Amino acid sequence: MVTEATLPNEPRSHYENVNKAFSKQSDLYDADDQANPILLAWRQQVYKHVNLFLKTKSNILELNAGTGIDASYFVEAGHHVHCVELSDGMVGQIQNKINKLGFQDRLTVQQGSFENLNLVTGRFDYVFSDFGGLNCTDDLKKVTQHLPKLLNEHAMLTWVIMPPICPWEIMWLLKGYFKQGLRRFHKNGVMAHLEGEYFKTYYYSLGDIKKSLGENFKLVKCEGLGVLSPPPSAKDFINKHPKLYHQLTKWDEKVRSTFPFNGIGDHIIATFRYTP
Template sequence: MIAAHPAGQAFDAMADTYDDDFTQSLIGQTQRSAVMQDAFRIFPGRRRLLELNCGTGEDALRFAENGWKVLALDASERMIACARIRRENLGTRDNPQFRQVATEDLREIAGEFDGVFSNFSGLNCVRDLAPVARILAEQTTPGSPLVLCLSTRVCLWETAWYLLHGKPAKAFRRWTGRHQAMLQGMPVDVYYPTLNMLRTAFLPHFRLRRVRAIGLFVPPSYVEAWIRKHPLLLRAFVRLDRVFSRLPLLRILGDHMLLHFEKTGEVL
């Protein structure tokens, strides 16, 4: 029997409505499109890909449709169940493979991969990413890319939005580097490492190649109701993100940051 994982239990309760609440939302689709454009450019085609924190399988299914052989993991039993249902509805059974495995338990996974992907803050639920980097170094081929999307420590949209709504505690909740979120009534520790902390955590096994903001001008998902009333503004925000999301200071001030690491060949 798989031991219960705190974040996994919380996301179990969110799984059945997750696609409606986020995946199919305007903001969710817009932010995901930005991530996947980079991911498809970075990853070598039609090879073995490991996805961490796969949720309901949206990204894993896209990779599989484009020729990758995908093993997708998540700590949530219900998220994995939803992902398998989506796969079966598409008429496929063996790709992607979906397994309930928490990121902290990666040693349970056998095999060698040509790339690693994690989208939308699943890694923010892991207190220490250095052990994860060591395991991934053992499980990946030389030169393998890692494409990881994490929540930032400082999100300009979040700070401004909640200050304008008279909620200073929420406005600055990321700034301390750790916040206990309540997901479906369950407490989950969320960590907000800085860019330098992430760079250090993955050394010497992986070197950081590129960083860009995801959701610098495009707002966080909790602004969905407002942005639906302003579709032209959302289009403008998308264009602004394309222009400014890779600039050195601004790239760490969005809702998320997308990091491209490359394996160095050093396994300690």
């Protein structure tokens, strides 16, 4: 069910480009996800992390829900999920899942921006955002300002977000790819190119996330995702260097929850408890 069309008025071009890019991706998104072993392993790591904190029958608010892959996982595990998603195509995919899987009473979708969460009603036990959707905002505060009105006391929040330091990308510097190697350090965002569309993305450290949430949110766990091992875009690496890939993932497992590795990687998984 689409409850409301709430695309923000400005800046139009950024949202239009994000909408177009992800709508173009939406038809093949699930098939690409299934065909990428790194992405599948990362989703399992995210679920393992979230399941440490998710209480039974939780009411989850999922930001930038994409096609609803994670939402379906949580619904199947007995939770209720309300998705906020910007892109027409992605919202269509979530609706298809609702109808096909008979999730009408447990999965809802609202088209709009996570910067406009004032348009969402209800109280939630968990707010979740996966795989870098929040890197599309130029200011996390535009999202976090709305959270106190939406969260139950002791609600949890898990955001999977791209940080500025990604060792795998820094290694590009050794190959002479300076632009790629340093791209995450641009303070004013970096132009992303997806499906022929261009829009800016912004990289956020654990410190940036903490600052945007304020003192009522206490960090309970943070771990790196793809700290030393390759990102999903380098999935061919697995076939070319299977032993090295295996070794890198082993090292990831060992270090990803300890400082400073818990704040670096292709993404980080950061979880906070809301204690107003």
